[in-house]
Amino acid sequence: MSYEPKIIAFCCNWCSYAAADLAGSSRLQYPPNVRIIRVMCSGMVHPEFILEALNKGADGVMIMGCHLGECHYLDGNHITMARLDMIAGLLEDFGFESERLSVTWLSSTEPDKFVKAVTEMTERVKELGPVLNEVQTV
Amino acid sequence: MRVTTALEALSSCSGCEIAILNLGEALIPLLIEQLDIVHGPIFMDHKYYGQCGDDGTRLQIPEAVIGIVSGGVSNEEHVEVLQEMRKKCRVLIALGSCATQGGIPALMNGQDTEQSFDAIFQTSSTDPGAGRPDRIVPKLLDRTCALDEKVVIDLQLPGCPPNPEHIGEVIMSVLEDREPVLPTKSVCDTCPTQRQGKGVVNSVKRFVENAEFDPNKPISDMRCLLEQGFMCMGPVTLAGCAKRGVPACIEARVPCRGCFGSVRPKGNQLLGMMNALASNGIDYTSVVDRRSIQRFCGAHGNLRPKKKSAVKVGI
Secondary structure, eight states: OOOOOOEEEEEETTTHHHHHHHHHHTTOOOOTTEEEEEESOGGGOOHHHHHHHHHTTOSEEEEEEOOTTOOTTSSHHHHHHHHHHHHHHHHHHTTOOGGGEEEEEOOTTOHHHHHHHHHHHHHHHHHHOOOOSOOOOO | OOEEEEEEEOBSOSHHHHHHHTTGGGHHHIIIIIEEEEEOTTTSOOOSBSTTSSOSSSBOOOOEEEEEEESBEEEHHHHHHHHHHHHHEEEEEEESHHHHHOTGGGGGGGSOHHHHHHHHHSOTTSOTTOOOOOSSSOOEEEEEEOGGGTSOOSEEEOOSSOOHHHHHHHHHHHHTTSOOOOOOSBGGGGOOSBOOOSSSOSSOBOSSSOOOOOTTSOGGGSBOTTTTTBOOOGGGBBOOOOSSSSOHHHHTTOOOOOTTOBSSTTOOHHHHHHHHHHHTTOOGGGSTTGGGGGTTOOTTTTSOOOOSOOOOOOO
């Protein structure tokens, strides 16, 4: 059986979730590996969310937000960006490849960009293979 | 009637047992009137085989109401003993940081096990022919685990060493059948040093030079060590070490090293500290050897061998 990765995508309510919605209603095809979690802003995605997703069996995490400068909350996605390098470095500390995290900025009228990002991420994670060493507690 | 108690130490240093003894005079009435220690290899001469009157072919621990286990789980013997403790004890207490989140032995989780063994058993200074022991000694697990990764734990009591007062409180809470009252806030919450505001510091340094303070004045006259630019883990560490009103390390005018583990159960000190530094405009890259922030909580997958070096994440 071929390996199908699980990818968690944190989509902001205002742009990227709407883009995903539009991709659906436009009947665009994209890999079913992605599980979307709607958040109000990409800036509220705490590093612990990302680590918890990977620890509990996700193989990749995507963060999607509005284009820089177009955040509904003015500077939410700038906060996301400020954390990015730190999170990527920390993922390696926790034994995950930093490629398991991706960030995409897109507006609500760019479903094709959403499809492209999801497709690329799925390919990338497929190449990396599954996360080993899942943490289990009784 | 006294309540039967079993004590067990796994991958630990016996510091937690010394913390029990450090209950001092409060321990005497506990031992005389309340507890009946039926098993405790670290305190008394006890055998695992045949001590319960059986044929001695199987590891046996006597039945007990309270079971106190210190130390993490790092080899197959530890797993066997821990599972037997779980079977025989009604209330199982994890005592100390090793038992609750891996502690010092779990530091090994941060590096490749094979490489570590080569370094330990086959360095250039060992005699020729030396190999890794593979008989008689129990087989090591792939990583050092906290107790709750292997069995269900009823009460968690972190600390390196734990605060004797809390040990007393946890035992009394079981005897009185109520929830224990333990600290839930951070070390900063119990720290009396002066906080004058953020924004002055933009990087943190290691504690290789002394903090600024007047030795003749109390701790409450010293400026917060984080505000002095030292890497103090108070903000992300669970309180409880304050025995005389001041957190233990701060009392010695040394930054907190994070031995009580994360403030929230299952939290992550490294992520918390880095997020706090980054969001307060402090250069997180100034933290030297940031993985050592996890020095007391390497279990639960918090410390793993490092993966390949950074590839820039596409934006």
